[in-house]
Amino acid sequence: MNRLAVVLVIAAVALGLSGCWDRRELEEVGWVMVLGLDAAPERRVEVTVVMAVPRGLEAGEAGGGSGGQTFFVTSAVGDGLVDALNFISAYVSRQVSLSHAKAVVIGEETARAGIGTLLGTLARERESRRIMSVVVAEGRAADFLSEIDPILEINPGVYIEEIISSRKTTGFYETALLHDVLVALESPAEDALAIRAALGRGGEPGRESAAAVTAGRLPRRGGPMLEFAGLAVFRGDRLVGVLNAEEARAVAMLRGSFERAFISIPGPDQGGARIILDVRQGSPPHINIDLERETPHLSINLSLEADIVSAAGRDQRRPESLEALGRHAGEVLTGRVRDVLARAQEEFRADIFGFGRHAQARFGTWQSWLAYDWLDRFPLAEVEVEVDLRLRRVGLEFGELRPR
Amino acid sequence: MRPARGQARIDGRQALALLVIATAAKLFLTFPTITVQAAATAGWMLVFISGAIAGLSLWLLVLWSGKVDARQDVVGVVATGLRPALGTVTGLALAGLFMADLVLTARQFAEALITAILPETPISVITATLFAVALYGAYLGLETISRTAWILLPWIGGGMLLGGILTLPYSRPEQILPLWGRGLEVLLQRGITGTGHFSELLLILVIRPYLVKPDRAVSLVLGALFLSAVTMGAVTAQLIMVFPMPAGEGLPFPLLSTVRLVLLGRFLQRVEAAYVLVWVISGMLKMALVLYAAAVLSGRALRVPVHRPLLFSLALLAFSLSFVPRSLVEAVQWEALVFRETVVPGLVGLLVLVVALAAARSGRRGRGGRQ
Numbered sequence: 079m080n081r082l083a084v085v086l087v088i089a090a091v092a093l094g095l096s097g098c099w100d101r102r103e104l105e106e107v108g109w110v111m112v113l114g115l116d117a118a119p120e121r122r123v124e125v126t127v128v129m130a131v132p133r134g135l136e137a138g139e140a141g142g143g144s145g146g147q148t149f150f151v152t153s154a155v156g157d158g159l160v161d162a163l164n165f166i167s168a169y170v171s172r173q174v175s176l177s178h179a180k181a182v183v184i185g186e187e188t189a190r191a192g193i194g195t196l197l198g199t200l201a202r203e204r205e206s207r208r209i210m211s212v213v214v215a216e217g218r219a220a221d222f223l224s225e226i227d228p229i230l231e232i233n234p235g236v237y238i239e240e241i242i243s244s245r246k247t248t249g250f251y252e253t254a255l256l257h258d259v260l261v262a263l264e265s266p267a268e269d270a271l272a273i274r275a276a277l278g279r280g281g282e283p284g285r286e287s288a289a290a291v292t293a294g295r296l297p298r299r300g301g302p303m304l305e306f307a308g309l310a311v312f313r314g315d316r317l318v319g320v321l322n323a324e325e326a327r328a329v330a331m332l333r334g335s336f337e338r339a340f341i342s343i344p345g346p347d348q349g350g351a352r353i354i355l356d357v358r359q360g361s362p363p364h365i366n367i368d369l370e371r372e373t374p375h376l377s378i379n380l381s382l383e384a385d386i387v388s389a390a391g392r393d394q395r396r397p398e399s400l401e402a403l404g405r406h407a408g409e410v411l412t413g414r415v416r417d418v419l420a421r422a423q424e425e426f427r428a429d430i431f432g433f434g435r436h437a438q439a440r441f442g443t444w445q446s447w448l449a450y451d452w453l454d455r456f457p458l459a460e461v462e463v464e465v466d467l468r469l470r471r472v473g474l475e476f477g478e479l480r481p482r
Numbered sequence: 483m484r485p486a487r488g489q490a491r492i493d494g495r496q497a498l499a500l501l502v503i504a505t506a507a508k509l510f511l512t513f514p515t516i517t518v519q520a521a522a523t524a525g526w527m528l529v530f531i532s533g534a535i536a537g538l539s540l541w542l543l544v545l546w547s548g549k550v551d552a553r554q555d556v557v558g559v560v561a562t563g564l565r566p567a568l569g570t571v572t573g574l575a576l577a578g579l580f581m582a583d584l585v586l587t588a589r590q591f592a593e594a595l596i597t598a599i600l601p602e603t604p605i606s607v608i609t610a611t612l613f614a615v616a617l618y619g620a621y622l623g624l625e626t627i628s629r630t631a632w633i634l635l636p637w638i639g640g641g642m643l644l645g646g647i648l649t650l651p652y653s654r655p656e657q658i659l660p661l662w663g664r665g666l667e668v669l670l671q672r673g674i675t676g677t678g679h680f681s682e683l684l685l686i687l688v689i690r691p692y693l694v695k696p697d698r699a700v701s702l703v704l705g706a707l708f709l710s711a712v713t714m715g716a717v718t719a720q721l722i723m724v725f726p727m728p729a730g731e732g733l734p735f736p737l738l739s740t741v742r743l744v745l746l747g748r749f750l751q752r753v754e755a756a757y758v759l760v761w762v763i764s765g766m767l768k769m770a771l772v773l774y775a776a777a778v779l780s781g782r783a784l785r786v787p788v789h790r791p792l793l794f795s796l797a798l799l800a801f802s803l804s805f806v807p808r809s810l811v812e813a814v815q816w817e818a819l820v821f822r823e824t825v826v827p828g829l830v831g832l833l834v835l836v837v838a839l840a841a842a843r844s845g846r847r848g849r850g851g852r853q
Contacts, residue, residue, distance in 0.1 A: 084618050088611075099603040177752075204601060207752075209745045257652065257743055261729045435726075439659040444522040444727060447660050 104132075108172030111149065111235030112226070113210075114219030115196050116185040118155045123196065125162035126153040126183075126220040127174065128234045135233055149234045153220045159199045176206040180235045181242065182256065183275065184212070185219040186317065194263055194315035201260050208257035211242050214310035214317060216276035216294050225277055225303040241306050242273065249339030250289070250307040250323040252330055263315050266448055267434030269426075271329070274308035274320055286414070287342045287352075290324040313428040321418065328411075328418040331380050331465075332431040334362045340387060343410040346403070355384040355407060360468065365436050369450070374459040376433060380415065382408075385471040395476045400469045408467035415463050427457040493694045494702050496628035499635040500689070501706035504682040504771050506713045507764040509642070510737055511590045513679065514718045516818045518730045520672045524663025525730075526719035531673030533711030536680035537704060539830050544686060544700045546834075546841035552696045556687035556837070557782040563840025572836060573783030576688075579681065579829055580776040581796065584769055585803045586817040588612055591765040593810040594735050599758055609804055612769060617797045619770030620777060621790060624692055627770050634763055641760035642713070645737070646720050648744040648753070657726035658719060678826030679714075682768070683707055684833075688775045734810060737761075773797055 114126030134148035152170065156162030163174045182200065184193055200206045215222035228237035245251050251273040262270035276294025283297045284290025291297065292308035307323040321329065330336035336359045342352045360381035368375040384407065422430055434452040441447035492500075517525035547559040554562065556576060561569025592609045600608060619627050663669065686703040690696050721736045724743065733739045741757045774789075777796050781789035807813035 088614055088618060099607075100600045204597065208739075208743055261726060264729050265726065266728075267726075435654060435656045439656050441660040443660050443662050443665045445664065 102173070106172055108167070108170050108174045109178045109235075110174055110176050111179060111233070112181050112183060112223060112238055113176065113179050113206075114153070114183045114185070114215075114223045115159070115188060116218045116220055117188040117191055122155050122157055123159060123162060124153055124155045124218075124220055125159055125166070126151060126223045127163075127166060128223055128226055129170065129174070130178075130233065130235065148232045149226075151224050151226065159196065160203065176200075176203065178235060179206060179210050180238045181211040181213050183215050183219040183223060184272070185222075186214060186216055187218070189214045189272075189310060189312075189317035192315045193259075193312070193317075197256065197260055197263065197315075200256060206256075208255060208260065210256050211238075212254045212256055212259045212272040213275045213306070214272045216274075222275065222277060222304070227302050227304075229302055241304075246337045247339065248323075249327040249330055249336060249341075251309055251326050252333065252335060254309075259312075263312075265434070267429070267438050267452060268432040269428035269430050269453070270312040270315075271430050272310040272312070273306055274310045275304060275306045277303050278305045284322065284324060286344075287324050289327070289342070290322050292320055292322045309430075311422070311426045311428055311430055313426060318426045318428060319421075321421070324414065325418045325421070328415045329430060331359065331382070331411075331415060332363060332378065332419070332463075334359070336382075341384075341411070343407055346406045352388075353386070353403070353407070354388040355469075356387050357382055357384040357411075357467070359383075360466075365433065367433065367437050367440065369437060369440050371460075374437065374452075374455055376459055376461045378461065378463040380411075380463065380465045382411070382465060382467045383470050384467055386469060386473060389472075400472070404467050404469040407469070408465045411467060412463060412465040415465060416461075419461050419463065423457045423459065423461070429453060429456040433459075491694055492625060492628040492689065492692055494698060496632040497686075497689060497693055497702055498706050498709070499631040500628045500767075500771060501683055501685060501703065502709045502713070503631050503635060503638060503764055504685060504768045505680060505706065505710035507587070507768040508679065509714055509717050510735070510761040510764060511587075511594060512734055512736075512814045512818070513714070514721045514736045515731065515733050516814075517676070517718050518722060518727065520664075520676070521669055522663040522727050522731075523658055523660055523722055524669055525722060526658070526715045527661075527663070528669055528672055528676055529679075529715040529718055530711055531669055532676035532679055533707055533715075535674055536677040536683070537707050539677065539834055540680075540683055540686070540703050540707060541700060542834055543684075543830075543837055544690075544703050546837045547687060547690075548697065548699065549841040550837075550844040552699065553691050555689075555691050555778070555782065556833075557779060558691075559687075560836055560840050563844040564836070568836065570783045570785075572833065573779045575829060576684065576833075577776045577779035577783065579684070579826065580772040580779070581800055581803075582821055582825070583681065584616075584772045584776065584800045585806075586813060586821060587765065587769060587772070588616075588800060589804040589807055589813045590810070590817065591762070591769075592804070593813065594738070595758075595762070597735060597810075598738055598754065606805075609801060612766060613797050613801045615766045616769035616773050617793060619766065620774040620793050620797075624689060624774060627767065627774060628689075631767055631771075634767070638760050638764055639713075641757060642717065642737075645741045645744070645753075645757060646717070648746065649720065649724055649740050652743055653720065653723040654726065655723055658722050672823075675823040675827055677830065678822035678824075680707060680710065681822070681826045681830070682772070683710070684830070685771065685775050688778055734814070773800070776800075 109130045110127045111130050112128040116124040118124040128149055128151050130149050131147050154162045154165035156165055167174045226234055228234055231237040252271050254272045259270045262268050274293045279294055281291055281295030281297055293305040296305050309321040309326045310317055311319045327339050338358045340354055341357045342354045345351055345353050360383040364379040366377040422428055437452050438447045517528050521528040550559045550563040557569045557573035560572045588609055592605050595608050683703055686699055690699050722730055724740050741754045744753045777789040777792040780792050807816055
């Protein structure tokens with residue numbers, strides 16, 4: 079009997095712990111789905127939140143219209159992130175929570191000034207999670223987020239989540255979780271990347287391939303305003319440049335994180351039609367680093383596999399023609415990868431590929447690795463790269479349709 | 483003290499579970515970060531070096547105390563082998579060590595709970611709850627604690643293993659290099675001082691009389707050391723692969739930070755709620771055990787016939803002392819630099835000396851008796 083009493087007392091105290099002080103009813107919490115950060119005058123920060131309207135989400139209605147509103151966007155200026163969120167809590171009737179935030183969007187000017195302090199606050203904040211994606215928007219994050227208008231989704235968080243996960247099939251950007259960015263910002267072995275976004279204004283297809291465009295310039299009409307394509311490149315914690323969607327694929331190939339994309343290349347014949355391939359990473363990139371020379375020397379072999387989606391009248395009934403086409407595609411992709419490497423070394427001077435992580439394995443101690451100063455040496459490195467592309471399948475037709 | 487008829491008896495498996503949980507519970511606190519701060523990318527190796535050196539001390543301690551009397555605890559061994567007064571001093575010194583462990587563990591677990599899930603709850607309420615459970619466990623005794631440990635070991639181990647597997651997508655094996663971290667010299671130096679991280683295994687000197695087979699205490703403690711070191715080394719290695727240097731140096735609760743990364747689709751994330759359960763259970767088991775050990779040793783040293791009346795006063799003392807560190811940072815500093823890396827290695831060194839003398843004198847008396 080005594081034991082039962084003790085167990086009951088302990089259970090009551092344990093249950094009371096969460097019930098008395100940390101009790102937060104769902105109706106008392108305002109869930110932020112997407113967070114926006116812009117610098118404000120006098121070293122303050124403007125925080126924009128896309129907040130879910132649970133009643134609207136329950137009703138399952140699409141956004142827009144006062145009755146069926148599933149989210150709203152609001153901004154506040156504070157001395158810091160949490161300070162601004164406090165202001166928002168003061169007028170939205172609920173305590174703002176970041177625990178369900180899917181992405182943090184940073185305005186371009188803010189990113190150019192440095193994101194270390196802002197993201198450092200997010201890393202320390204108990205409710206934010208390192209699995210949210212980091213996006214750099216053209217212009218101000220507040221302007222970008224005020225145009226959020228998911229059409230197919232009712233939940234803006236799911237909308238952002240679905241767009242970002244589409245990289246698995248488009249390859250238009252890299253995974254850029256807050257965790258990845260925070261690790262890279264401190265690392266002596268790599269520089270950080272974020273997803274590039276902008277409000278769509280329409281544009282022309284890229285010259286080399288239609289995907290050689292960045293967010294805001296996608297060749298399209300209609301649909302939601304927000305576009306996500308390309309990568310924001312950081313050196314240290316400052317934004318130093320932008321890569322287009324086609325270049326983002328090359329970056330992913332070099333980082334070993336490329337999953338799959340429909341890639342278009344010019345045909346082997348001068349002025350011929352384009353060839354479209356469904357490309358996958360065959361095996362992880364083979365990276366050999368020689369640090370004995372005066373400047374580092376990198377030898378990289380990329381192994382890709384592809385299926386033919388469209389081959390513009392070319393016949394693939396013979397293995398030789400398939401191999402020749404594979405060789406041609408490999409050469410084209412080698413050129414694209416070299417171009418990206420050149421931009422990273424000469425224009426950005428940033429190791430966005432994480433080659434430094436392979437280089438650090440060559441050192442015996444942490445001090446000798448730090449003394450080598452990889453990030454300063456990377457721009458001078460000699461890099462040899464070779465893409466080996468094997469065509470595996472041709473779809474349900476050996477050849478193209480040949481109308482009479 | 484030889485156990486009287488009808489007193490607690492625990493088998494080897496239960497004792498193993500008890501020792502491993504008590505030793506490895508610090509993984510849920512700042513321990514992995516401390517090793518990374520000490521040895522950088524070789525933090526995982528530091529665990530094995532400290533473990534090997536600690537294993538040597540433990541082997542000698544258990545072997546030599548067994549030569550005096552395998553059915554006695556450390557107080558009895560020293561009192562029998564040398565003088566009763568030295569037994570009292572040894573008992574009080576070890577009781578102090580376990581009390582310090584209890585105080586620092588309670589404070590850090592309370593801080594961890596506030597940081598992770600209960601930010602609004604007063605620390606006094608959380609600490610009081612932890613102590614209430616530990617006190618009840620210690621009151622019920624060694625059999626209850628050890629059987630609970632044996633039952634929960636698969637859940638705690640499984641939870642940690644699952645956490646490791648689910649965060650594999652973030653692991654980059656090359657980040658565990660450079661192999662020697664801050665250098666071989668630092669590894670050896672911090673490896674010696676780091677033996678204090680295995681101080682919970684000294685509990686074998688208290689629970690030995692209650693083992694079903696006390697003569698197998700050496701293999702038991704070395705087995706517990708091996709399992710603890712492998713667990714602690716593997717978790718530290720996983721931490722370095724997920725949070726590489728220098729990011730891994732700055733996490734107060736690295737395992738919590740690691741598990742918060744779990745993201746397997748929209749429906750499998752935020753698993754830390756389940757993980758906190760594993761974490762709190764480990765902490766409470768460890769607190770119950772060290773409180774029990776402190777009470778038994780104090781009782782034996784002060785010649786109190788039963789230890790139970792001491793439990794409440796010791797728990798109250800530890801509860802009060804747990805508020806002495808002014809912040810989490812101070813508590814971590816005291817634990818890592820003062821307690822684990824200075825006090826414990828020094829005390830263990832003295833203990834090895836005392837037990838060696840006791841074994842030597844006991845051996846001479848034995849030979850003299852035979853002659």
